Amino acid sequence: MRTVSVAAGGRPRVAREEIDRLRSGAGFPESLRNQLWVVGTAEGAQLIGVSPARFARLARAGCFAPVRFYVNRYRAVVWHYLASDLVEFADASPELLTGRTDPALRMELEERDDQRAGSWRARRLGQLTVLTEDPWERAAAVAAVLPVDQLADAVPDPYERAYVRALRPDLAGIRTDSAAAREVIERVTLAVDADEIGRHRERLAAALAAAREARPAPKPGGHVPRPAAVPAPGPAPDSPDTEPDAVGGRSPGGERETQEEPAAPAGLRGWLRRLRLIA
Template sequence: MGGNTITTPATRVPAASLAQSRAARELGLKRGEFELAVRLGRVRTVPAHDGGRRRVARDEIERVRGTAGFPESLRERVRAVGTTEGASLMDITTARFTRLARAGILTPVRFYLNRYRAVVWLYLAEELREFAAAEVNAPLMTGRAPDRMRARLDAGIDLRPRNWRSRHAGHLLGQSDDAWERAAAVASLLDPVTVLELVKCPYERGYLSKLRPESTGHGAPDSPSARIAERIMTADDPHEISWLRASLLLSLAEARGLRSAPRPSAGFPAVAPPAPDVVPAEPSKGTGEQSPPDTGPLRPSRGLLGRFRRRGA
């Protein structure tokens, strides 16, 4: 279950635009609420003139303010809840809620690390209510879980990280107005060794690194919390990795057809290869192990990127 996380890109920047912090204040949203509103497309952003952080057009502020029930309706549409509150909204036990989430039936919209560095997943309250109200989902709410679902859960599979990454990818690609930016967004979900394998040119790697989307803060760089968050944000499922590899190659082919990556003189230094002992990060204990879904062999096509943009972290 995923929502629309794509933020509509704009081809030009209106003269009257606000920094995101100012836009959040004008809309009466807390920082986390505003960030989620942007990720879900509830508030649309535009590129900044100077290439910095995206901004919010004044017209967009007025559009959001003009929606029915503002501001309470907007806050409710971006309300994220944890397992206990989510189970209460759906009128099921927390154990059943967790199993539905681990099985990939419920898709997290955010995550954070608590004081013990355990991963806490958050879900969109609006989506949970819609799921519970749909008659087709009644068997999952009260009945015995399907055999296939129980087998996967018994095997220890946890699809929450992968589903969140899918949603996150949709947001990143929705904000990418350029082929190189789209390639950088896909590359940010792969481990450095895989990127090195696929992108041989050091200037291209440097450009992708320069364009890499800003990551959500989860502690100081190289801190234990930051390393856990990095593992969550890096694909570790074989089929997911294959899909991302194909998407990166397609994005690079499109980007190279438009222009070459800048050389160091243009301000984009080449990225040196990682040390030989660098290996892809293993899944953290807080997220659970993942195993490949039952899908057929991957056949890369240009439909991959379009599908990635439409999918709902």
């Protein structure tokens, strides 16, 4: 479902044209409900006719990707899946639903880490990049799954990194006052496997190249507004007492970047502070 950008701090809105498109679909509203039907482990196992234990093994092996998650009161991640994905998997791989677990799959489970977080990240990035036509927002979506040190290395230019961090989306969309829960959410949203980080860095490099061709990252005195219904920031006043988010700032998880960079001009610090306010 495509959304349109709104003023800073507002929730994305759905255009009337998109609502009309959904309403005109065959079998509305049941068809739309079926597309959006999500299930947990117990209901998903019942849906495809397997035990919850087998369902969990299939999910950990990456046979189907979660569509969302939440952190329960025990700080455990609870995954949800699209029912339509599970039915499609069951129809395509009936041999994995009955009898002894396939030896190749069993070896996969024993040798590889849990694939659910990685497959969720890949799915979430696919959703975010297809829903925007702005190349800098696409780059920011990919950058959102990289740890602070990896992002600093992948985007060495402080102006570009500040812009990417200002545009980065909230991948999980979960609000919590619990520091422990935030730590769990960060473990899900940030890539840790070296191969996955490498893939995301390659994707980010390509996205940045496309974004640079479209327009440069904004700098003090030469603002380049993003093509959305967000007012472009005006010149920022000098603010020598505030450190910029992109130079020795703090990451979404509260960690401090370790990469040392030259001190930024006072005008840049003020401008970066404004970027944080609209991020």
